[in-house]
Amino acid sequence: MSGAAQGEPNTTKAVVNDAKNGETMKDQQKPAVTLGEDDEFEDFPVEDWAEEDTEDPGANQHLWEESWDDDDTSDDFAKLLKEELRKVDSSKR
Amino acid sequence: MDTVLYEFRTAIRTSNASLLASTITPAPPAHDPGRLYAILRSTNSYSIEADVRYGLMQNNREISLTKARSAAWLDVYIAYYKVVVVLLDAEEKTNQGKLLEADWNRVYEAWKELVTTLIKGFNAGHFEGWTTPCLYVAVRCLREFAIKADEANTRTKGAITFNSGLQDDVVGALDKNDKLEDAARVINRIFGLCISDRASLDESRKWGVYYITNMMFKTYFKLNSISLSKNILRSLNATASDLPNFALFPKSHQVTFNYYVGVVSFLDEDYTRAESHLAAAHRLCPAVPFAHKNRALILTYLIPCRLLTTHVLPTPSLLAPYPGLQQLFGPLSACVRRGDLAGFDAALVAGEADFVKRRIYLTLERGRDVAVRNLFRKVFLAGGFEPVKDGQGGEAERLRRTRIPLAEFAAAVRVGTRADAREGGAGEGGLEQDEVECMLANLIYKNLMKGYISRAHGMVVLSKAGAFPGTGV
Missing domain, CATH: 1.25.40 (Serine Threonine Protein Phosphatase 5, Tetratricopeptide repeat)
Known part of the structure; x- marks a missing residue:
């Protein structure tokens, strides 16, 4: 049994071993492993936790915001738009 | 093997599910890193049965297992020993870099044998509801070993040209995910074992339903057959009323x-x-x-x-x-x-x-629709307000201009798509009026914008009460 794996839950053991394989099988093994491992939901090493633990320390922070933005009239894009609208407007008169 | 059986007895006596599950886990516990090798050295395949039987009988008084139960656990630990033997062999070879010799198929089959023994024991009612976490270990490792076996098989297939002497022809015919698909079928059986348990809730395998379901999802995702997940969800829905409250899991x-x-x-x-x-x-x-x-x-x-x-x-x-x-x-x-x-x-x-x-x-x-909505909303805001009429109140009651020339939206789209730059000149750009109308109609249809297009006047008439729902204007 590999030393690094000791005491780890089984899931991480698999990862550790794969990393080892990578040393000898670098060319064909590595990319496959990272791709598959990459987007897999991991087993939690702990089964349960208290309700308090789920409280995000940053919960008071603003996490989502509206997708529109009234204030930002200073950037180039907004200026360009203003300009263009003015052109349309003046051509009408 | 003594340590394992000692912990087994302790787990049974105190109904300690996680300890019990750890005794069949094919990895050493943190406090005993040399456990698997110790098991390997402690016995051999000839005396394993007698050893385990003795270990279970000895001090049986303190746990008082019935004969049938004892026999069921005996089978589990014999199977466990066999797993340890082939697993250590495969791990050693892997660590030595002899990847093609590490026989993960054998490990998978040995573990599957243990899982089948567990399923049999549960089906026969030999294992109580609180021991369900043993099934978690069973499923988790089954999946892991299956993936390793499939990886190893892919590897041997790649190397078959210079190693063909060791391979039989079957390997060539194996599917890439052969073992994992097999594992999915076994996990499905365990799902059935949990969800169909009729014991009262405090003693029920139903508490394992979501863990097993999750493993099922994980396996289907890996197999790229995500749609099969829906079958599981259907079974869950059908028994929803019999399951414990989800929040209690x-x-x-x-x-x-x-x-x-x-x-x-x-x-x-x-x-x-x-x-x-x-x-x-x-x-x-x-x-x-x-x-x-x-x-x-x-x-x-x-x-x-x-x-x-x-x-x-x-x-x-x-x-x-x-x-x-x-x-x-x-x-x-x-x-x-x-x-x-x-x-x-x-x-x-x-x-x-x-x-x-x-x-x-x-x-x-x-999400591009939302971007378009925001662009058009800017046109609306840039339009300013209607001239204040007599008798009207202050700032708050001012009405935004709600009749907006199509040309203004067209201009906005030109800016938004940088059509001018692309077409290499100002003016009409590369965008048809029709296209802009189409974008407007789409937004209106999707309720991102309220109003109508008046083609005769070349105008868009927006709602006076919330032209862009949910955006404050």
Whole structure:
């Protein structure tokens, strides 16, 4: 049994071993492993936790915001738009 | 083997499920790193049965197992010993770099034997409900060993040219995920074993239903047969009234289940349902290092989901802990907010490979509507207010101009798509009036904008009460 794996839950053991394989099988093994491992939901090493633990320390922070933005009239894009609208407007008169 | 059986007796006497599960785990516990080798040395395949039998009988008084139960556990530990033998062999060879000699198929089959023994024991009623976590170990490792065996088989197939002497012909015919598909069938049986348990709830295997379901999801995702997950969900729905309250299950089961149902709904384009499950997963997932990657995964789907359902974007403080997500969604979000269509398209192209890999490309692409909405909203805001009539109140009652020439929207689209730059000159640009009308009609249809197009006058007439629902104007 590999030393690094000791005491780890089984899931991480698999990862550790794969990393080892990578040393000898670098060319064909590595990319496959990272791709598959990459987007897999991991087993939690702990089964349960208290309700308090789920409280995000940053919960008071603003996490989502509206997708529109009234204030930002200073950037180039907004200026360009203003300009263009003015052109349309003046051509009408 | 003595230590294992000692811990077995302790676990049975005290009904300690996690200790019991650890005695059949094919990895040494933290406090006893040399356990598997000790087991290997303590006995051999001729005397294992007698040894375990003796270990179970000895001090049986303190746990008073019935003969049948004792026999069932005997089978489990004999199977466990066989796993240890082949597993250590495979691991040693792997560590020595002799990858082609490490026989993971044998490990898989040995473990499957143990799992089958467990299933038999549960079916015959020899194992009590509290021992269900043994099934978690069974399923978790079955899946892992199956993946290793499949990987090894792929490897041997690649090397078959110079190693053909050792291989039989069957290997060539094996499917890439042969073992994992086999594992899925076994896990399905265990799912049935849990969900159909008729024992009273405090003694029921039903408490294992979500763990096993999650493993099933995970396996189907790996096999790329995500649609099969729906069969599981159907069975769960059918028995929903018999299951314990979902909120009473361990949080890890809840979070994982919510994540997978969320993603399945997401891929099914049922974004409202996806959002509620993903939001629940996000809420219950602790903000601690061990859950960091899972939180990032939840957000990977929650962010595109919310863009479509409630049209909100992640703030920098939400993305800050996850550089990967920042990279994935940062530029796109900025363009949506500004109504920068060309920037949006460029960001979509730039991230295409990653978006496709995570299966969020199509959803994000639909987010373009929100970007268009924001662009048109700017036109509306730039239009200013109607001249104040006599008798009208102050600022608050001023009406925004709600009749807007189509030409202004066309101009905005030109700016948004940088059509002028592309066409190499100002003026009408490359965009047809029809296209702009089409974009407007789309937004109106999707209720992102309220009003109608008056083609005769070349005007768009917007609603006086909330032209862009949910955006404050």
